Structures are given as structure tokens and as C-alpha cells.
Amino acid sequence: MKYEINMRIIxxxxxxxxxxxxxxxxxxxxxxxxxxxxxxxxxxxxxxxxFLIKLDKRIQKLEINQKDEQ
Amino acid sequence: xxxxxxxxxxxxxxxxxxxxxTRGLLVPLKPGILNINPSRFQVGQSxxxxxxxxxxxxxxxxxxxxxxxxxxxLCRADSIEVISETKLKIKHLFHNYLPVNQxxxxxxxxxxxxVDGASVMPSKLILSQDSxxxxxxxxxxxxDKPAQFNLKHKYHFPFRNILYETIRNTxxxxxxxxxxxxxxxxxxxxxxxxxxxxxxxxxxxxxxMVYVAVIFGVLxxxxxxxxxxxxxxxxxxxxxxxxxxxxxxxxYIAYLILRASIDDPDRRAKITAAYNVFAVVAIIPLIFVxxxxxxxxxxxxxxxxxxxxDDMDNALRTVFYPSVxxxxxxxxxxxxxxxxxxxxxxxxxxxxx
Amino acid sequence: MRxxxxxxxxxxxxxxxxxxxxxxxxxxxFLSGTSYLVYFFSGKExxxxxxxxxxxxxxxxxxxxxxxxxxxxxxxxxxxxxxxYHPNVIYLARNIYLFLLLVLLGILLFxxxxxxxxxxxxxxxxxxxxxxxxxxxxxxxxxxxxxxxSQSVNQTLMFSVLVLPLTFPLFGAGFLxxxxxxxxxxxxxxxxxxxxxxxxxxxxxxxxxxLLPYIWKN
Numbered sequence: 001m002k003y004e005i006n007m008r009i010i011x012x013x014x015x016x017x018x019x020x021x022x023x024x025x026x027x028x029x030x031x032x033x034x035x036x037x038x039x040x041x042x043x044x045x046x047x048x049x050x051f052l053i054k055l056d057k058r059i060q061k062l063e064i065n066q067k068d069e070q
Numbered sequence: 071x072x073x074x075x076x077x078x079x080x081x082x083x084x085x086x087x088x089x090x091x092t093r094g095l096l097v098p099l100k101p102g103i104l105n106i107n108p109s110r111f112q113v114g115q116s117x118x119x120x121x122x123x124x125x126x127x128x129x130x131x132x133x134x135x136x137x138x139x140x141x142x143x144l145c146r147a148d149s150i151e152v153i154s155e156t157k158l159k160i161k162h163l164f165h166n167y168l169p170v171n172q173x174x175x176x177x178x179x180x181x182x183x184x185v186d187g188a189s190v191m192p193s194k195l196i197l198s199q200d201s202x203x204x205x206x207x208x209x210x211x212x213x214d215k216p217a218q219f220n221l222k223h224k225y226h227f228p229f230r231n232i233l234y235e236t237i238r239n240t241x242x243x244x245x246x247x248x249x250x251x252x253x254x255x256x257x258x259x260x261x262x263x264x265x266x267x268x269x270x271x272x273x274x275x276x277x278x279m280v281y282v283a284v285i286f287g288v289l290x291x292x293x294x295x296x297x298x299x300x301x302x303x304x305x306x307x308x309x310x311x312x313x314x315x316x317x318x319x320x321x322y323i324a325y326l327i328l329r330a331s332i333d334d335p336d337r338r339a340k341i342t343a344a345y346n347v348f349a350v351v352a353i354i355p356l357i358f359v360x361x362x363x364x365x366x367x368x369x370x371x372x373x374x375x376x377x378x379x380d381d382m383d384n385a386l387r388t389v390f391y392p393s394v395x396x397x398x399x400x401x402x403x404x405x406x407x408x409x410x411x412x413x414x415x416x417x418x419x420x421x422x423x
Numbered sequence: 424m425r426x427x428x429x430x431x432x433x434x435x436x437x438x439x440x441x442x443x444x445x446x447x448x449x450x451x452x453f454l455s456g457t458s459y460l461v462y463f464f465s466g467k468e469x470x471x472x473x474x475x476x477x478x479x480x481x482x483x484x485x486x487x488x489x490x491x492x493x494x495x496x497x498x499x500x501x502x503x504x505x506x507x508y509h510p511n512v513i514y515l516a517r518n519i520y521l522f523l524l525l526v527l528l529g530i531l532l533f534x535x536x537x538x539x540x541x542x543x544x545x546x547x548x549x550x551x552x553x554x555x556x557x558x559x560x561x562x563x564x565x566x567x568x569x570x571x572x573s574q575s576v577n578q579t580l581m582f583s584v585l586v587l588p589l590t591f592p593l594f595g596a597g598f599l600x601x602x603x604x605x606x607x608x609x610x611x612x613x614x615x616x617x618x619x620x621x622x623x624x625x626x627x628x629x630x631x632x633x634l635l636p637y638i639w640k641n
Contacts, residue, residue: 028300032099032124032234036300040242040293041091047289051282051404058411065418265637320588327584331575341574344634348567349589352626356592356619 083399090393094241097385101126101186102229103194104156106179110196113164121158121179124229126186128152133183135160136217137195139176143169143211165210167203174198180219188219189229228383232301239297240386241393246290247315249397253283253405254318258350261343271413273339276346277329278408282401284322291315311368314357321349335416428508432516433523440524447524450487454480454532462539470605473542477532478598482590484528489565490582492521493573510639514570522562529554542605549610550601556617557597560624564589567631570638596620 028035071078104122111117121135135147135158151159158181168175176193230237257279263272294312295305306312325346332338440447461476468476533554537544544550565586572581596616603615610617 032104033300034235036236036297037095037238037242039296040239043293043296044242044246044289047285047292048404051285055407055411058415062411062414062418265634317588317591320591324584324588328571328575328581331577331581333576337574340638341571344638345568345571345585347634348627348630351630352564352589352623353592355622355626 079399080403083396083403086392086396086399090241090389090396094238094389094393097225097227097389099125099235099237100189100226100229102189102231103179103181103191104234106191106194109194111164111198113168113197113199114166116161116163118159118161120153121160121181123156123158123181123186123189124234126156126181126183126189128158128183128186129155131184131186133158133181133186134217136180136182137162138178138180139169139197139211143208144213144217145211146213146217164197165207166199167201167207167210168197168199169204169207169211171202171204173200173202182217182219184220187221191231225385227385236297236301237386239293241389243290243293243297245390245393245397246286246293248394249401250283250286250290252398253279253286253401254350254354256402256405257283257346261346264339264343265347268336268339270335270339270416271409273335273343274409274412274416275405276343278405278412279401280322280325280346281408282405284319284326285404286397286401287315287319287322291319309368318353318357321353325349428512429516429519432508432513433520436516436520446491450484450528451531453487454484454528455535457483458532458535458539461536465540468540468542470542471602473536473540474598474602474605477536477601478594481529481532482594484532485525485561485565485590486583486586488524488528489521489562489586490569490572490579492517492566492569494569494578511635514566514635518562518566521566522558525558525562525565526554529558543607545604545607546609549604552610553597553600553604553617556620556624557593560593560620560627561590563624563627563631564593567627567634593620593623596623 028039073081102124104124106122107120109119111119129152132150132152135150136144137147138144145165147160147162149161151161153159175197177195177197179191179194180188181191182188227237257276260272260276260279263269264276291312294315298307299305325342328345329338329342332341457480461480465472465476530551533544533550568585568589569582572578572585575581596619600610600615600617600620603612604610608614
């Protein structure tokens with residue numbers, strides 16, 4: 001019960017500035033679902049980062065091989 | 071042609087990305103109507119309800135509010151009270167009869183102001199009448215002089231119900247798929263070259279394009295899934311386009327597994343190129359044809375042209391086309407990097423032997 | 424390419440199959456076993472369920488039959504026969520043999536399903552036509568991928584990974600068409616997916632005939 005009340009206060013604090021939407025009852029749907037767009041951009045960024053890490057690892061392997069030859 | 075040591079098209083993708091992210095995120099949506107509460111009324115009595123606007127400036131210019139039934143019958147709201155920038159309170163007495171032959175009818179709401187332009191909430195009000203009196207209803211729902219709606223000429227993205235701000239995902243999610251298709255055709259071309267001229271470099275190019283295409287495809291599925299969760303309330307639907315996307319992912323994963331299971335480089339190049347050409351040419355027509363034959367939630371299906379005038383407007387286009395180009399160039403850039411590392415790796419292992 | 428060669432090679436394939444019958448026998452045992460399992464565990468069938476089970480069992484049967492098409496080719500068979508016959512002829516003979524085998528197994532499965540779970544199946548000739556159209560594309564895709572996967576290390580697993588996404592649309596079209604047949608429709612009705620199957624068939628015939636010469640080249 002106590003937990004529930006706390007959650008309500010927190011939610012109210014989060015959504016006070018976003019009184020724009022009546023059905024905005026969670027984080028993602030607040031401010032006209034703008035956070036979904038940020039989520040999509042974040043996913044793409046993480047994907048590109050993953051590619052960078054893979055690339056970095058392969059180059060590292062090449063560098064180690066080169067050092068061994070010298 | 072190089073500029074500061076980097077090929078011009080790589081610079082172009084960077085510039086386009088900066089443009090897409092700034093323009094795509096900063097341009098506001100056209101003002102619209104979010105919600106109307108309550109929305110179910112019996113005609114013939116005075117009713118009161120609230121209209122919630124989005125991105126609107128109701129205090130700057132008090133808007134006019136109209137109700138509309140079946141394209142031609144309009145009536146103007148009696149009194150409007152502006153509560154805040156995005157909130158209106160309407161008091162209205164609906165006439166005893168509606169201009170239709172039904173007991174219950176859906177009416178659209180139009181909010182029109184000099185600052186925001188006209189915005190429509192289609193089929194939101196549900197009006198019911200006890201008895202039908204067509205003539206009187208038509209008389210009551212016809213304006214004395216035709217309503218002149220304000221057009222808004224400022225640069226805005228369109229406001230769509232349910233989508234709202236996520237219409238900006240067109241620049242990220244949809245362009246990702248376009249990038250994947252470009253890589254797919256690129257790898258198809260290089261696989262064909264492998265079969266024709268059997269150069270090992272072409273094989274590595276085809277492979278790295280498939281590799282990046284898989285990354286793009288997985289990202290496309292994930293972003294689409296997130297978008298679908300907050301638009302259609304489900305992570306995954308049995309939509310034909312999703313199934314076809316999953317299918318092409320399966321093909322490319324099969325391609326990557328096939329590559330891993332053959333040791334001899336020459337034979338590997340030949341066999342994987344043959345599989346790539348076979349799979350892509352046999353499946354791609356299905357991806358483009360099948361969704362147009364069956365109904366789908368995505369635009370461009372059930373006989374509609376993709377990205378026709380209903381789905382895209384000119385403001386979206388000015389960002390969408392650059393973003394497609396940006397993602398295609400980024401994909402080719404990533405594939406180029408991956409291929410160069412693969413070439414070095416191959417040379418390295420040859421030296422080692 | 425002479426037709427007499429193809430006839431001889433198909434006959435050889437049949438003889439080979441009967442000399443080591445245990446492989447085909449295993450497939451037939453699997454077929455009847457799964458049919459019986461389906462009969463045993465599913466009580467009262469609707470025709471949707473019947474259809475789904477039929478195509479699932481058929482999917483496995485065609486995979487089990489398909490992967491053996493180019494099996495021992497690599498090591499011994501190649502040296503002996505490739506000098507006598509052109510590789511394309513051998514490939515074509517194998518493909519036709521697989522096609523015949525798949526149609527036969529399909530009819531067998533259909534009979535067993537009808538024996539165990541009698542259901543009004545609609546027009547028999549349309550079923551036959553469906554099996555034929557379906558198996559043209561199916562046998563081409565299966566034998567081509569069997570050939571590709573015979574070059575890799577882990578043939579059986581590789582084969583199913585390669586084939587599954589490719590036969591997916593074909594099986595989907597077959598599934599929907601047979602659903603139409605079970606509802607009492609004809610195969611040439613507007614709702615049937617026959618045109619998609621024919622399209623896939625034509626595409627795969629064209630592709631295989633273009634791609635094969637390139638692979639034989641080395």
C-alpha cells in the first residue's frame with residue numbers, strides 16, 4: 001500500500017509537466033510519444049556502437065599479429 | 071575525390087546525418103487535437119466538454135470550433151472558453167435532429183484558429199437521436215455562409231492520430247530498411263561478380279555488405295518493435311511485412327552460417343555467392359509483391375502505392391529523402407570498413423602460413 | 424544433353440535407392456510414425472488442424488528426402504560419372520528423381536492421413552495438381568541447396584538452415600491453397616495461391632539454369 005502511494009507521487013511528479021496528453025499514463029507515451037523516437041535513436045546508436053566494438057577487436061587482433069612478426 | 075583524406079560520399083553521409091537529426095527532431099508538429107472528453111452525447115440538450123490540443127496556442131487567438139457529419143453538414147459550437155494554451159471548454163446545444171437517417175452517428179470536430187490553422191479530430195463524437203427528422207436536421211446542420219478555414223503555411227510535420235511525435239521515426243526506422251535493401255542489392259551485385267570473374271575481393275565485399283545488412287535488419291526489427299509497442303500496443307504483429315523482413319533476416323543468417331562452415335576460400339566464395347543470388351532473387355519479388363496483395367498495417371499495401379500523398383507530405387519528404395541517402399551511404403561506409411579489415415586479415419593469415 | 428541419358432540416370436537412381444532401401448524406408452517409417460502420432464494425440468480434427476499437421480509432417484519428410492540428393496557425390500561418385508555424363512545432366516536427373524519421389528511421398532502421406540483421420544478433402548484431382556505444382560519448386564530448391572550444403576562441413580544441419588527460409592513462401596502458398604481445397608474450392612479459384620507457386624517455380628528454374636554452369640566451372 002505504501003509502495004503504491006509512493007509510486008503515485010513519483011508518477012505525478014514525472015507527468016506534471018506533461019499534462020498535454022490525457023492518455024499519457026506512462027513514460028513512453030508522455031509528450032506526444034516523443035520518447036519512442038529517442039528510444040529508436042538510442043537503439044540505432046547502440047547497434048552502431050556494437051559494430052565499432054567488433055571492428056576494434058578485429059583490428060586489435062591484426063595489430064597483435066603484426067607485432068609478433070616484427 | 072577526397073576531402074581531408076575521406077571520400078566525398080562519406081562526408082556527405084555525415085552532413086546528411088547532422089541535417090536529418092537536427093531538422094528531424096527540431097521541426098515541430100502541426101497543432102492538433104489530442105482528446106475530447108466526454109465524447110458521447112444525446113442530442114437536444116446542452117452539453118459541456120473539453121478539447122485537448124497539442125502544440126496549440128489557444129490563448130493567442132481564440133479558435134472557432136465546428137462539428138461535422140459526413141463531409142457536408144457543419145455546425146458551429148455555441149460558446150468556447152479558453153482554459154489554457156492547450157485546453158478548451160465547449161458549451162453547446164445540439165439541435166434535436168441530425169442530418170442522417172440513423173439513430174447514432176459519428177461526428178468529427180474541427181478546431182480552427184488564425185495562429186494554428188485548422189485541425190481535425192475525425193469521428194470522435196458519438197451523437198445519438200431518438201427520432202429521425204431528416205429535413206429539419208439538414209437545416210440545422212447547414213451554415214449560413216460557408217466556413218473559411220485558416221491554412222497554416224509554416225513549416226511543420228503533419229499531426230497524425232495515434233502516431234503523434236513518432237511520425238519522426240520515418241527518418242530512422244524506415245530509412246534503416248532502405249539502407250538494408252541497398253546493401254542487399256549491393257551484395258547481390260558482388261555475388262554475381264564472384265560467379266562471373268571469381269575475384270576474392272568481390273567475395274569479401276559481398277560478405278561485408280551482408281554483414282552490415284544483417285545489423286541494419288536486426289536494428290530495423292528492434293526499432294520497429296519498439297514503435298509498434300506504443301502504436302499498435304504489441305511488440306510483434308502477424309503483419310506480412312514483418313514476416314517478410316524476418317524471412318530475409320533468416321536467409322542472411324543462413325548465408326553467414328554457410329560461410330562459416332566451408333574452409334576452402336575459393337569454394338566458399340562460389341557456393342555462398344550462388345546461395346546469395348538464388349535466395350535474394352527468389353525471395354525479393356515476394357517481399358515486394360506479397361505485401362501489396364494482402365492487407366497490412368504498413369503503408370504501401372493492399373493496393374496503395376508506398377509513400378503516396380496520404381502517408382507523406384512535403385515537409386516529411388524534405389527530411390525523409392536525405393535520411394534514406396544518409397543511411398544508404400552509412401551502410402556502404404560500414405561495409406567498406408569491414409571489407410578492408412577482412413582483406414588485411416586474409417593477407418595476414420597468408421603471411422603467417 | 425540427351426533424354427536417353429536422363430532416363431538412364433533416373434533409372435540408376437531408382438536402382439540405387441532400392442539397393443540401399445533403408446534410407447527411404449526410414450523416411451517412410453518416419454512418415455507413417457508421425458501420422459500415427461498425430462492421429463493418436465489429436466482427438467477430433469477440424470480441417471484447419473488437419474491441414475496444418477499435414478504440411479508440417481510433409482515439411483519434415485521433404486527435408487529428410489531432400490538432403491540426401493547430393494550426398495556421396497563428392498568423394499567417389501564424381502570421379503566415376505562426371506566423365507561419362509555432363510554434370511548438368513546428372514543434376515537434372517537427380518532433380519527429376521527427387522521430384523518424383525516427393526510426389527509419391529506426398530500421395531502416400533495424403534493416403535495415410537485420410538486413412539487415419541478421414542475428412543472430406545474436396546477434389547482429388549486438384550490435390551494431385553497442387554502436389555505437382557508445389558513439388559516442382561520444392562524439388563528444385565531442395566536439390567540446389569542439397570548440392571550447396573554437400574560442399575560444407577556439417578551437411579545435414581547446414582541443409583535445413585539453408586532451405587528453411589527459402590521454402591517458407593512455397594509452403595505458405597501450399598498451405599493456403601490446400602485450405603481452400605478442404606473448404607470445397609477449386610485450385611483455379613481466385614483465392615488460391617497457385618500463381619505465387621507458379622511464379623516461384625519459374626523463378627527457381629531460371630535461377631538454377633543460370634547459376635549451375637558457374638558453379639561447375641572450376
